[in-house]
Amino acid sequence: MDTNREKLKNELLDRLDQENMPAHIGIIMDGNGRWAKSRGKTRIHGHQEGARRVKGVVRFANDIGVRHISLYAFSVENWARPSFEVSALMRLIRAYIIRERNALHAEGVKFRLLGRMEELAPEIIKQANISTELMKNNPGLSLNLCINYGGRAEIVDAVKKIIAAGHKPQDISEELISSYLYCPELPDVDLMIRTSGEMRTSNFHLWRGAYAELYFTPVLWPDFDELELLKAIETYQNRERRFGKISEQL
Numbered sequence: 271m272d273t274n275r276e277k278l279k280n281e282l283l284d285r286l287d288q289e290n291m292p293a294h295i296g297i298i299m300d301g302n303g304r305w306a307k308s309r310g311k312t313r314i315h316g317h318q319e320g321a322r323r324v325k326g327v328v329r330f331a332n333d334i335g336v337r338h339i340s341l342y343a344f345s346v347e348n349w350a351r352p353s354f355e356v357s358a359l360m361r362l363i364r365a366y367i368i369r370e371r372n373a374l375h376a377e378g379v380k381f382r383l384l385g386r387m388e389e390l391a392p393e394i395i396k397q398a399n400i401s402t403e404l405m406k407n408n409p410g411l412s413l414n415l416c417i418n419y420g421g422r423a424e425i426v427d428a429v430k431k432i433i434a435a436g437h438k439p440q441d442i443s444e445e446l447i448s449s450y451l452y453c454p455e456l457p458d459v460d461l462m463i464r465t466s467g468e469m470r471t472s473n474f475h476l477w478r479g480a481y482a483e484l485y486f487t488p489v490l491w492p493d494f495d496e497l498e499l500l501k502a503i504e505t506y507q508n509r510e511r512r513f514g515k516i517s518e519q520l
Contacts, residue, residue: 275497282500286334290507292460294338295331296475296482299324301466301490314358319492321362325370330496332379332411334503338456339413342474346386346420360391363417367397371404378410384452385419386427414456421476424452451477458482461506463499465491483509 299320306316324341331339344359351359367381374381381401383390394417428450437446448454459475459482467488471479485502487494510517 279497279500282497282504283334285504286500287507288335291335292483292503292506293336294340294457294459294461294478295336295502296340296342296459296462296479297327298342298462298464298472298474299491299494300464300468302492304466305490305492313355316492317355317359317362321366323492323494324366325373326495327499328374328379328411328413329377330499332377336411339411340384340416340456340459340475341414342416342419342472344385344417344419345473346418346423347473349418360394363415364391364394364397367394367401367415371401374401374413375405375408378408379405380408380410380412381405382412382414382453384414384416384424384456386423387418389418412456414453416474419452419474421471421473421479425477427452447477461485461502463487463502465489465494481511481513483511 302316302320303313304316305319306313328339328341343363348359349356371381381398381404383395383398383402387395387398398415425447428447431450432442432446435450456478459479462471462475462479462482463485464471465487467486469486471484475482483506485505487498487502489498
């Protein structure tokens with residue numbers, strides 16, 4: 271980080287309001303392919319750089335007091351990509367889980383996968399379970415790696431579980447549906463970030479993101495660093511969240 275960016279980062283850190291931190295941040299990590307193309311590299315190289323970027327962002331989020339971070343790493347729709355790219359992404363995911371396990375544990379981070387786990391390779395599930403078990407009692411940030419995840423899929427799966435459990439129509443409530451989501455204890459998303467300049471949420475955390483503050487940045491994911499995260503959080507802290515009320519009621 272150059273001197274000017276470091277100076278701005280420190281200024282934003284000084285202004286950070288610890289009483290108004292987003293407890294749960296969701297990030298749509300977009301732009302790996304475009305980042306690579308602009309440098310004459312392959313899309314796979316872009317995904318590799320994107321995976322490396324995760325480490326610093328997660329560590330910094332933990333350091334500044336974010337309690338939960340959900341990273342949209344592979345959607346249910348991403349299976350439609352070329353098979354060689356899907357295979358490369360799955361290898362990257364497995365390698366990330368193994369490579370970062372001890373470092374995340376040392377930093378007090380919790381870890382879990384969110385998504386349709388039954389459709390993933392057994393080795394990915396095995397490695398994820400090892401990490402989840404190892405870190406389950408850690409006191410820090412919970413890292414939710416969203417793999418084979420879709421917001422609609424999560425709601426559909428919750429409804430299936432509700433029916434299988436024998437609930438009647440009169441039992442249905444927002445609280446009941448929330449209790450059947452992939453990770454019931456995970457709170458709603460406060461701040462949803464999308465990199466690369468695209469301005470849509472792409473089926474990410476549809477239920478938990480109902481009242482999320484949206485932040486879109488043109489920065490491509492491999493270039494998204496601590497300063498960019500602070501910019502997003504400052505924007506969040508400068509907004510008024512009303513949840514259907516008017517300002518005078520808050």
